[in-house]
Amino acid sequence: MVKPAEKTRARVEKLTALLEGKKHLLIVMQDNPDPDAIASAVALRELAHKLSKVICSIAHSGTVGRAENRALVRYLGLNLRFFEDIDLKQFDLIGLVDTQPRTGNNPLPEGAAADIVIDHHPYRRATSKAKLIDIRSGYGATATILYEYLREAKITPDITLATAIIYAIRSDTQDLGLEASKADIEAIRELYPLANKRMLSQIQRGQVQREYFQILAAGLHNARIYGNCLITGLGDIVIPDMIGEMADLMLRDDEVKWVMCYGYYDQKLLISLRTSETGKRADKIVHQIVARRGTGGGHDTIAGGRIDLKKGTKTEKEKLEKAIREKFLNILGVEGNGGEHLIKKNGK
Helix, strand or coil, rough: CHHHHHHHHHHHHHHHHHHHCCEEEEEEECCCEEEEEHHHHHHHHHHHHHHHHCEEEEECCCCCHHHHHHHHHHHHCCCCCHHHCCHHHHCCCCCCCECCCCCCCCCCCCCCCEEEEEEECCCCCCHHCEEEEEEECCCCCHHHHHHHHHHCCCCCCCCHHHHHHHHHHHCCCCCCCCCCHHHHHHHHHHHHHHHHHHHHHHHCHHHHCCHHHHHHHHHHHEEECCCCEEEEEEECCCCCCCCHHHHHHCCCCCCCCCCEEEEEEEEEEEEEECCCCCCCCCHHHHHHHCCCCHHHHHHHCEEEEEEECCCHHHHHHHHHHHHHHHHHHHHCCCCCCCCEECCHHCCC
């Protein structure tokens, strides 16, 4: 069995060889990138520049909507590009971080091959075509993998990158309380002396758009309890990240073990699952929910999926919501009749 340090050494050597003689690298993140994707992209950019002076562009589709994510982008001074505005012919290499080909959560089309894929989600078959593959599903964050690359290459992150990687690991592992590995803990221990502690706090308390409160109110109003499960819909939203944020919030209910939150953005139904229960994988359940309709993925306790709308009519949405609600509850063996309001009228 190859040890992590040996694997990292081999991957850094392969990355160095791939970068040799190249001029432009396109780093692609998820459609609505989270702190792990953002920090990982910046770390890969640092590696490309220091190892071979390759010029990098960081791209995504969708939005950077969550307040903390926008604060992180501002702190890093990132000039993110929209994938739709990019001519792929301008790039010698394409890299994917914190995502993989054909997962449905990134804008890379099927006809465009990724040369580099670095991720901490379960391995996808389409990834096999990449030249450099590093999938470590046992890690809590992709940024941890990229930090190990930096360490192996003897590149010390500056204060902004160190801060971003720490925040990414803390965010994806919920302050090391969720699916954190020894490598994640070690990365934070080593990077903490280099980081801007005041900025870590400021990023976490990023200012929100006014629409945030409207979506929050809708999520609370629509929330229904079915046994130990909670389901809520946010309707049409302008901040897609709010679906995951609302799911995180709802899981704080001390009687809830499973949460499904969904909403509509860009002619898609987006779904987030969260669980505090062990023994059933959220990623497998979301695959069952979207089966033959869309795509999904994630981890043991956190997962997401999406289904493209055909027409976006009220009738189509109602049928789709009914179908995913029934599937979710059936998979978990929970009675689906009625449901109890989370927020009761007049406090009753």
